[in-house]
Amino acid sequence: MAYPTVPIEILGLWIGWLYMLMIYSYPLYKENPAYRFGEHSFIAIYLAVSAVVNITNVMRIAITPMLQGQWMYIIPIILGFMIYTLLWTDYRWLSRYPIAILVGAGFGVGMRGTIKPNILDAIIDTITAPIAGDFLPWLNYVFIGIGMLCSILYFLLTYEHTGALGAPTRIGRLFIMVGLGAYFGNTVLFRFTMLTGRAQFFLQVLKIIPM
Amino acid sequence: MRNERVHLVKAGRHRQEGLLLDPLRRPDGALPQPHRAARQDITQHEGPVGRHKPAHVEQGNIAIINFGYGVSAWSECHPGVTVCAKALFRNGVKVIFMGPHYDVGLTMARLQDTVSEDFAGKEYGVDWVYLGYITGGETAISQLANDMRSIFPTDAYGTPLDDIPMMRDVNTYAEIDLVLSSDTGDWGDYFLRQWQSTYGTRLAEVGIAMLASSMMPYYLAGNLFGLSVGSRGGAELEALIGEPGDATVSMDSISLSHILLVLAIVLANIGYFATRGREG
Numbered sequence: 001m002a003y004p005t006v007p008i009e010i011l012g013l014w015i016g017w018l019y020m021l022m023i024y025s026y027p028l029y030k031e032n033p034a035y036r037f038g039e040h041s042f043i044a045i046y047l048a049v050s051a052v053v054n055i056t057n058v059m060r061i062a063i064t065p066m067l068q069g070q071w072m073y074i075i076p077i078i079l080g081f082m083i084y085t086l087l088w089t090d091y092r093w094l095s096r097y098p099i100a101i102l103v104g105a106g107f108g109v110g111m112r113g114t115i116k117p118n119i120l121d122a123i124i125d126t127i128t129a130p131i132a133g134d135f136l137p138w139l140n141y142v143f144i145g146i147g148m149l150c151s152i153l154y155f156l157l158t159y160e161h162t163g164a165l166g167a168p169t170r171i172g173r174l175f176i177m178v179g180l181g182a183y184f185g186n187t188v189l190f191r192f193t194m195l196t197g198r199a200q201f202f203l204q205v206l207k208i209i210p211m
Numbered sequence: 212m213r214n215e216r217v218h219l220v221k222a223g224r225h226r227q228e229g230l231l232l233d234p235l236r237r238p239d240g241a242l243p244q245p246h247r248a249a250r251q252d253i254t255q256h257e258g259p260v261g262r263h264k265p266a267h268v269e270q271g272n273i274a275i276i277n278f279g280y281g282v283s284a285w286s287e288c289h290p291g292v293t294v295c296a297k298a299l300f301r302n303g304v305k306v307i308f309m310g311p312h313y314d315v316g317l318t319m320a321r322l323q324d325t326v327s328e329d330f331a332g333k334e335y336g337v338d339w340v341y342l343g344y345i346t347g348g349e350t351a352i353s354q355l356a357n358d359m360r361s362i363f364p365t366d367a368y369g370t371p372l373d374d375i376p377m378m379r380d381v382n383t384y385a386e387i388d389l390v391l392s393s394d395t396g397d398w399g400d401y402f403l404r405q406w407q408s409t410y411g412t413r414l415a416e417v418g419i420a421m422l423a424s425s426m427m428p429y430y431l432a433g434n435l436f437g438l439s440v441g442s443r444g445g446a447e448l449e450a451l452i453g454e455p456g457d458a459t460v461s462m463d464s465i466s467l468s469h470i471l472l473v474l475a476i477v478l479a480n481i482g483y484f485a486t487r488g489r490e491g
Contacts (some may be wrong), residue, residue, distance in 0.1 A: 061364065113403070186441075
C-alpha cells in the first residue's frame with residue numbers, strides 16, 4: 001500500500017490520524033473536549049454505517065426477493081418488525097414471539113454441532129495416548145490428564161474439599177489459574193498488537209516509515 | 212559472528228532512542244524471533260497429529276475466507292489472511308470472500324491491496340468472488356451450508372450468484388473444499404459447529420491472540436487443520452512463504468513490549484512478596 005497521492009485520500013488519512021490522537025488523549029491525558037468530540041463522532045458514524053449496511057442487507061436478502069414473487073419472505077419481515085413493538089408498552093408482548101423464535105433457533109442450531117467438537121473429540125483427544133514413544137508427548141499427555149482430572153474435581157461441590165479431595169482440588173485450582181493466566185496473557189498480547197498497529201499508522205502518516 | 216554483534220549493538224542503541232516506536236521504524240530482527248522458520252509450502256501442511264485432515268489443496272478447489280475481524284484488528288488478523296490468500300491463489304484455488312463486520316468492504320479493499328500482485332492475475336467471478344456482509348450469526352452460517360443463495364442472493368455488487376460463472380454450481384457445503392475463518396469473535400466457532408462438525412468441511416482459523424487458548428484444543432483434536440494466532444502467527448506464515456510483511460515488521464516492537472511487561476510482572480511479584488509479610 002503506497003502513500004496516497006489524491007488530495008481527498010490524503011485528507012482522509014490526516015483526519016484519521018487526528019481522530020486517533022483525540023481518542024488517545026483520554027488515556028494519555030484526561031477526559032477533554034477533543035476526546036468527547038472524537039468519541040461522539042465515532043458513535044454517530046458507526047450508527048449511520050450500521051443503519052445503511054443493515055437496511056441494504058434486508059433489502060437484498062428479503063424485500064427484493066419478496067417483490068420478485070417469493071412471498072414467503074413476508075413472514076420474517078413481519079417478525080422483524082414485531083421486535084419494534086418493544087417501543088410501545090401496550091403491544092410489547094408481541095415482541096416476545098420473534099425473540100422466542102430467535103433464541104429457540106439459536107439454541108437448536110448451536111446444539112447440533114456442539115457435542116462432537118466440544119465433548120466427543122475433546123475427550124478422544126485427551127484420552128488417546130501419543131503414538132510416538134518420545135518423552136515430551138508422553139509428559140504432555142500425563143500433564144493434561146492430571147490437569148483435566150484435578151480441574152474437574154475442583155468443581156465437585158457436593159463434598160468438602162478436605163482429606164482425599166484436598167490435594168487434587170488444590171492442584172486443580174492451580175491449573176485453572178494457569179489457564180486463566182494464559183488467557184489473560186493472550187488478551188494483553190492482542191491489545192499490544194493493536195497498539196503497535198496504531199503506532200505503525202502514526203509513523204506511516206508522518207512518512208517516517210513506508211505505508 | 213562479528214556482523215551479528217554489530218547488529219545487536221545498533222539495535223541496542225536505537226532501543227534507547229525510541230523504545231517501542233523505533234523497532235517499527237527500523238525493524239532489524241535483533242530481538243529473539245521465535246516465529247522464524249524454514250520456508251515451506253503451507254498448502255501441503257500435514258498437521259502435527261495423525262488425526263488431522265491434510266490441508267492439501269488442488270487447482271480448482273473452492274475456499275471460503277471469512278473476514279471475522281474489523282479494521283481495528285487489521286494488525287492482528289490481516290497478515291495471516293494475506294499470506295493464506297496468496298497461497299490459495301498461487302495454487303489455483305478459487306476463493307469466496309465475505310465477512311460479518313460492517314466495515315468488511317474496507318477489509319476486502321485492504322486485501323486487494325496487500326495481495327495486489329496475485330489479484331492482478333485473477334478474474335473476478337471466475338477466480339474469486341466477494342459476497343460482502345453477512346449477518347444472522349450461527350443460524351446464518353448454518354443456512355449458508357445448505358443454501359447460499361438464501362443468504363447471498365447476489366454478490367456485494369448486486370450481481371445475482373447465478374450470473375457469476377464461479378458460483379453457478381456452488382450453493383452448499385458440498386461444493387466448498389475448505390473454510391478459512393479469521394476472527395476476533397465467535398464466527399470461527401460457528402463454522403466449526405455448523406460446517407466442520409456437521410459436514411466434515413476442512414476448517415482453519417486465523418484468530419487474534421485471545422483465541423489461542425480456546426482454539427488450540429480444537430486444533431489438537433483435529434477439528435481445525437490449521438491455526439494461526441495473532442500477529443505472531445502472521446509473522447510465522449510470512450516466514451513460511453518467504454515474504455516478510457506487516458507482521459514481521461511489528462514483531463520487534465511487540466517482543467520488546469512483552470519484555471517490558473514481563474519485567475513489570477516480575478517486579479510487581481517481588482514487591483508483593485517483599486511486602487506481604489509486613490502487612491500480615
